[in-house]
């Protein structure tokens with residue numbers, strides 16, 4: 200098991216940059232939109248995001264191992280665009296719903312309940328289910344192993360290493376102010392529309 | 406110069422100022438354009454720049470004459486470069502790399518960093534494209550800052566020229582003008598992130614209205630249709646936006662480089678500053694500002710934001726002459742003698758902006774003149 204954890208960890212280390220590039224358009228706007236000039240607060244958002252991502256990884260580890268056991272070695276074609284569309288729509292929702300009152304450009308004028316306001320866990324989850332090339336490489340290895348505990352160990356290692364690459368995004372957040380939050384919300388909206396478009400296009404056209 | 410002086414009294418100092426601009430522009434223009442075409446075209450361009458310098462110094466009006474220079478430069482760019490592109494066919498793959506255009510530079514900054522990182526990892530450190538572009542940008546930012554967008558950008562000249570055409574706006578943006586003012590900053594961050602994630606120049610492929618041609622848009626079907634739709638929307642913002650609103654819509658709300666330069670432009674010392682003692686709160690400046698860079702601070706006084714690109718329009722619009730060019734908010738100490746009129750932040754700024762703008766546009770303006778002469782013949 201430790202050997203598999205290390206294998207996943209090494210895969211994560213070698214492809215971490217791609218994970219960073221793939222996760223940044225989702226995490227960075229959210230941190231910009233919701234972060235405060237308080238490092239601890241932003242760290243809490245980051246941890247929730249990682250929690251959601253971890254849950255998604257473990258879910259995939261489970262599904263891949265089960266699929267491997269059943270002898271199915273291919274991902275459904277609609278999975279990737281569906282995940283992307285889910286991700287984009289959640290981002291649009293977060294951007295629209297969280298925009299606070301007070302002159303900001305907003306789709307919904309009033310604040311929603313705090314439960315809906317902060318959903319980094321969900322964002323982390325939809326980021327996790329967005330299949331990127333390094334993730335797909337790990338996924339194929341899991342199909343091959345077809346063993347649930349081993350799959351968890353392997354993806355646990357992969358998750359740990361890739362999270363190291365994503366962590367530096369926190370460095371810029373202690374300077375966030377209200378203006379940066381508004382810019383972040385607009386960015387979140389744009390990124391959400393972008394992923395929704397790509398996802399829906401994949402679902403409807405391909 | 407002293408507002409009490411007449412243009413005739415200002416003529417000697419104006420002639421000196423024109424010569425100060427003309428000489429370096431002639432030098433750079435001859436070096437740049439003279440490699441391929443007759444130096445007479447370079448001379449003509451330098452004379453034009455010198456003439457603009459004279460007009461600014463003699464009349465004291467910066468923005469009106471700046472606009473003549475700026476729009477002419479943009480038109481020359483369209484004539485020489487863009488119209489030449491329209492008839493050509495491109496291989497789509499040639500646009501997969503990050504292009505070297507100043508507007509593209511900002512949204513692909515992370516991609517440039519990544520390219521540089523790859524160069525380092527492959528035992529080199531020199532990737533001359535991004536390094537050269539970075540060095541040029543740093544120089545421009547230190548010399549001109551946000552003034553790039555009102556003196557040198559070959560695209561901004563189109564927006565600026567069109568915004569000056571209507572006598573009054575047909576469409577008023579109301580409170581949305583300020584509410585959406587941070588959109589370019591959001592666009593900049595968005596394009597930086599998705600360009601890095603996809604390793605594609607997303608701004609160029611999807612949004613840039615200046616590519617004029619759609620030949621290199623990728624894929625077919627939906628994606629191509631969506632790309633065309635965004636291209637035409639951006640073109641409409643560029644061409645119709647200023648005609649309807651008298652504001653530089655593309656530059657103010659859509660250009661990622663404008664947001665980038667608004668951030669880094671703080672490195673440059675030149676500022677447009679309001680003297681509160683001369684302000685009556687008429688807010689004519691806010692209405693005149695084509696960049697929506699003036700808002701009302703608490704107390705009803707105008708406040709100039711970081712989006713100001715030092716065009717000088719508010720200097721001309723303010724009935725109390727409350728605005729002036731400064732260095733970090735301060736004027737230079739007054740001097741006596743022949744040079745006293747030129748020894749001001751305003752003329753240091755205009756010299757810097759006009760010389761750099763004219764030298765930069767030597768890349769296309771003399772050649773455009775040559776093209777026109779050939780067509781006429």
Ligand code: SF4
Pocket residue numbers: 677693694695696697698699709710712713714715716717718719720
């Ligand atoms: S504040 Fe004045 S100088 Fe600055 S962009 Fe507006 S009109 Fe031009």
